[in-house]
Amino acid sequence: MGHRNFSLVIFNSVQVFQAGLVTENSFVLAEGWYDDGIFHVEAFGLPPPEKAETTRSYFGNINFFGGPSPIQVKASSRLAKIEAENTxxxxxxxxxxxxxxxxxxxxxxxxxxxxxxxxxxxxxxxxxxxxxxxxxxxxxxxxxxxxxxxxxxxxxxxxxxxxxxxxxxxxxxxxxxxxxxxxxxxxxxxxxxxxxxxxxxxxxxxxxxxxCTQEIVVFREDIVTKMCRNCIKFPNDGNIPSHVSF
Known part of the structure; x- marks a missing residue:
């Protein structure tokens, strides 16, 4: 769809909410129809995440994780060998x-x-x-x-x-x-x-x-609580773990 300036978005007609917690300022995919300056939303969901393999197919072995090496550690055969030997x-x-x-x-x-x-x-x-x-x-x-x-x-x-x-x-x-x-x-x-x-x-x-070849991020935050607090629409089944995946 091309760029349009919607004067009004109607969510009352939403019939399908995909799994996930939609919060303020999040990116979403909305499906519906546009009529006379009004976008009527029928289905609402979060965009699918891109797999690491897909990203790597475009950017190769560039180090996104950080550290002194310009090449990601997963590409190091030496580190992979050390990791395999140290059980x-x-x-x-x-x-x-x-x-x-x-x-x-x-x-x-x-x-x-x-x-x-x-x-x-x-x-x-x-x-x-x-x-x-x-x-x-x-x-x-x-x-x-x-x-x-x-x-x-x-x-x-x-x-x-x-x-x-x-x-x-x-x-x-x-x-x-x-x-x-x-x-x-x-x-x-x-x-x-x-x-x-x-x-x-x-x-x-x-x-x-x-x-070695493992890249670990440790993040201590009550993120699920904050997401629930800022959720635009709470899941009908109330089963939060099924709507949150990291």
């Missing part, structure tokens, strides 16, 4: 690690104890790191909690020396911005922890992790 690789991913909750700390200690004999490649811990926002003492409380976590990890030197610890801030963690990407947790909060776990990485949110 013991393991990433432990946790979210909403509430460091001010005694039960969470107890379970973390059990987790670290269990992995101490066989350290995984990385622990990726995502916020929020406090169970509830502390308006006046948030930063101080979080600083004390990280110091306690550092003391706990000091009991497991093999984990500190072998595993990579990555911390991704959550929506309520104290950072200097409310827009994405969220910056790292301020150094004033984590200095004490990093003295005990010097190899720890405090990343932005979202962050990118590259392991």
């Amino acid at each position: 013991e690789v393991m990433f432990v991913l946790l979210s909403d690690v509430w460091l001010d909750d005694s039960k969470v700390m107890e379970k973390l200690n059990t987790l670290f104890m269990g992995y101490s004999a066989f350290p995984p490649t990385a622990f990726i811990l995502c916020g929020n790191f406090l169970s509830s926002p502390k308006v006046l003492s948030h930063a101080k409380t979080l600083q004390e909690c990280f110091q306690e976590l550092g003391s706990m990890l000091s009991n497991y030197p093999d984990l500190i020396n072998t595993s990579q610890f990555v911390f991704v801030p959550g929506p309520n963690d104290p950072v200097h911005s409310t827009i994405l990407p969220r910056p790292t947790i301020p150094n004033s909060i984590i200095d004490g922890f990093k003295k005990k776990v010097p190899g720890a990485v405090f990343s932005s949110n979202p962050c990118r992790i590259q392991y």
Whole structure:
């Protein structure tokens, strides 16, 4: 269809809503008829995503992920060989690690104890790191909690020396911005922890992790909640997981 300036769009006649959560400012495909300056919509849905294989067929091995290499890591035969030979690789991913909750700390200690004999490649811990926002003492409380976590990890030197610890801030963690990407947790909060776990990485949110040919994006956000809140039409069946795919 050519470019037209629609004076009015009528959605009351929509009979078919495809699966998905349609929010404000999203791209959509609308099917219907145009009559006397009015576009009557009969079917409404989201455009189909393009597969990675299709994109690669046009752009080749250009590195879209980031990093120092101009060529994507998936094209590296050397890294693919290393990945195939190293069958013991393991990433432990946790979210909403509430460091001010005694039960969470107890379970973390059990987790670290269990992995101490066989350290995984990385622990990726995502916020929020406090169970509830502390308006006046948030930063101080979080600083004390990280110091306690550092003391706990000091009991497991093999984990500190072998595993990579990555911390991704959550929506309520104290950072200097409310827009994405969220910056790292301020150094004033984590200095004490990093003295005990010097190899720890405090990343932005979202962050990118590259392991051999694997390209991993870690994004900690209540995105489904926000999509439901801004949804133009809520799914009739109410089964949100069936309408969200990443």
